[in-house]
Structures are given as C-alpha cells and as structure tokens.
Amino acid sequence: MTLHQDSVPDCKMTSQGRGWILLLFCFSCVWETEPWKTNRNATEPPPVVIWHGMGDSCCKGLTLKHIKLVEETVPGSYVLSLKIGKNVIEEIGNSYIMNVNDQVEQACNILSKDKKLQNGYNAMGFSQGGQFMRAVAQRCPSPAMMNLITFGAQHQGVYGLPCCPGESLHICDWIRKMLNLVAYNSLIQKHLVQAEYWHDPLNEDLYRNKSIFLAEINQERGINESYKENLMKLKKFVMVKFLKDSMVDPVDSEWFGFYKAGQAKDTYSLQESVLYQEDRLGLKAMDKASKLEFLTVDGDHLQFSKEWFINNIVPYLK
Secondary structure: OEEOOOOOOOHHHOHHHHHHHHHHHHHHHOOOOOOOOOOOOOOOOOOEEEEOOOOOOOOOHHHHHHHHHHHHHOOOOOEEEOOOOOOHHHHHHHHHHOOHHHHHHHHHHHHHHOHHHOOOEEEEEEOHHHHHHHHHHHHOOOOOEEEEEEEOOOOOOEOOEOOEOOOOOHHHHHHHHHHHHHHOOHHHHHHOHHHHHEOOOOOHHHHHHHOOOHHHHOOOOOOOHHHHHHHOOOOEEEEEEEOOOOOOOOHHHHHOOEEOOOOOOOEEOHHHOHHHHOOOOOHHHHHHOOOEEEEEEOOOOOOEEHHHHHHHOHHHHO
16 A cells, blocks of 8 residues: 555645745745653553644545554554644645744644643654654653654755756746745745745855744754753654655755755755754764664655555554
C-alpha cells in the first residue's frame, strides 16, 4: 500500500500548488529528567499526535490515511490529529492564512487539556506540520513530547515553488525573486502561512529580521535557552527526507540543510550550518548523543508504503 494524495505528483492539482498560487495572488494585491519514562501501563502504547500539512484537515484526506495507518500498525494507540479551526473548511483555510505562531499556541492549548497525553506522547508532523510540531516541542514542554517524527518538513524553510525549482527553469527563478518582494511584508508575514517559512538565501539579513516564525524558532536573531533545553528533552528527533520530492525546494531543508548564502544552487548540510556548529538548538549535542535520526524515502512528497512505515517508523511509536 502506498499513501498518496489524489494527484501527487501532478503539481497543478495539489494543495501545495494551490497554496503558492495564493501567495502569488497576494503579490498581485500587495507590492535531569527523561519525560518519556512514565507510569503508563507497559502494554499500552504511548499516544500519537499528528499535525497535517498544507491544504489538508485533521480527519479527512491524507491525514485520515495516516491516522488509520497508526491505528493498524500500533494497536491500542490513542491518536490525536490536531484540529486548528472549528470545521473542515476553516481548518483547511487556516493552513494557508492563519498566523503560525497563533496556530502553535492553539495546538499547545489542545495538548495541555487532553488528559490522555499527560504522561507523554509521540508526535508526527507532515510537511509544514513538521516544523509546526517542532515549534510545539520547543515552546510547550508540558505535556512531554517523547519522540518527534517529521515527514518532508521544511526545517530551514523553502525558496522555491512546488514542482518549479528555480535553479532549473528561468521562469521559476524569476517568480521566486518576485515573491521576495512581498514575502517579508509585515501584513503578509502575519497572515500567509507559507510566507512565514519563506527563506531567501540571497538576502539572509532580510529573512532574519522579517521572518516572524521560522527565523524565530531557528534561533536566527538570538538564543532562547528554553527552546534548546526543551528540544533536547526529546528521546529521538526523526527527520524523513523524500529523495524525489517535487514540493520542497530545496529538499535538503527536510534535514535542516539549505542553500548557501548569496545564491540558490549549492546547498549545505545540517552539520555544516551555523545552527549546528554553534549548537543554537542543541542539535549538535543531540546528534552526538544519537538522538537524531535521518531517514530517506525514494519517492515524492509524503509518498511511502505501509511496509516502509512499519519497518522505519513504528519502532519509535511503541
């Protein structure tokens, strides 16, 4: 069984593509504790919390397949799929136009009130839900997140359109340069989700100063020691990269890599980054303690089989 969206990788029909169309529309309009060790019954698996990606909702579409997959492969598990909105329509809309910081705060409130999570939980974040779930780990240590698994997350942001890599096509490069003119506008930053993790390698200072979400959780402007301490409490931080991903540019972002400053072709790895070398988030220490796991799937965005999930992900959910 392969999990997939209705039209992936038909880029014209995906929710990812529609999200970037929305951004283009805006351009035309605006110029020493171990929290995972609990008293839970040994036969009862830890709860699992899921944060879906752009254009999806808590309990339908691709997310519903993920929920069922966890329930099938980890029998007896309690699965909470985060619902950021009053209904499906509002929730899908919020994945495009609701301030990410507000979404994270709402997610933290949901988790704190769920009695089934109070002894700890495992978390899975899909696509942009991956970096959002990481923000939860950094900002909201209670209840305790045990393992964090991100699938195709953009941990260092994006600098390109789905299925339109700027380094390959001139028109794509032109479009993303035009997006730079609006992505860091304060109004756009406050209301357009994808702009909040837009990362311009040609102007790193502008990104650091204007990005209200990604630059902040990545400790670009200063060090929030609690972010570092909270993330390091994880037992495991698992990052899944999709080797044929046509949605995320650059794909290296899924492992905290990105374009080298001043250009948009050559990339650096997590280990080569200032974030790692200065250990701003504790990732270097976690790496040395074998708390970081780097997994790959030889497929497009969020495309993986049930067999792959059982062999590679289920062990972190038990």
